[in-house]
Amino acid sequence: MASNLIFDIEIDSKGNKLIGTDLGISKFNDTTWTTYTTKDGLVSNRVYKIYFDSNGNKWFGTEGGVSKFEDGVVGSNILELDKTNTIFSYPNPAINETTVLFPTNDKYSLTVTNINGKLISHLTSTFGKSTNLKTENMKSGLYLLSLKNLSNSNTYNGELMILK
Numbered sequence: 001m002a003s004n005l006i007f008d009i010e011i012d013s014k015g016n017k018l019i020g021t022d023l024g025i026s027k028f029n030d031t032t033w034t035t036y037t038t039k040d041g042l043v044s045n046r047v048y049k050i051y052f053d054s055n056g057n058k059w060f061g062t063e064g065g066v067s068k069f070e071d072g073v074v075g076s077n078i079l080e081l082d083k084t085n086t087i088f089s090y091p092n093p094a095i096n097e098t099t100v101l102f103p104t105n106d107k108y109s110l111t112v113t114n115i116n117g118k119l120i121s122h123l124t125s126t127f128g129k130s131t132n133l134k135t136e137n138m139k140s141g142l143y144l145l146s147l148k149n150l151s152n153s154n155t156y157n158g159e160l161m162i163l164k
Contacts, residue, residue, distance in 0.1 A: 114144075
């Protein structure tokens with residue numbers, strides 16, 4: 001195990017124990033320990049929160065932002081869109097703001113709600129390849145993002161985790 005200072009423990013769908021520590025993520029599969037650190041792509045080694053989304057993705061809330069664990073690879077990046085019309089958020093949280101990348105140079109609206117559906121933020125008629133989302137007044141928690149292309153009505157959805 002990476003460290004005895006433990007912040008979070010979660011068990012994934014395969015029964016692996018994931019442990020967030022001050023020195024990275026430790027994974028125990030009932031036989032062997034594997035440790036993931038910044039050398040493997042974590043934003044920061046201090047991992048406060050482990051979260052599994054409905055698609056089975058593993059997200060690590062670290063001191064420096066959020067990292068996503070997928071198919072044995074830890075990745076870190078800013079909010080970006082993939083080919084499945086999903087906004088992936090990593091790293092987030094940002095203390096004061098985060099950047100959302102758009103799939104094309106076009107007009108978009110971005111809506112942020114909390115997990116109960118309450119509107120937190122709405123940016124309209126944003127033009128370009130990206131926009132900055134202010135997060136300084138958002139509380140710790142999970143937020144839902146909806147990005148709508150105003151030219152063709154395509155919608156992209158994702159999650160944003162804020163840890164403060």
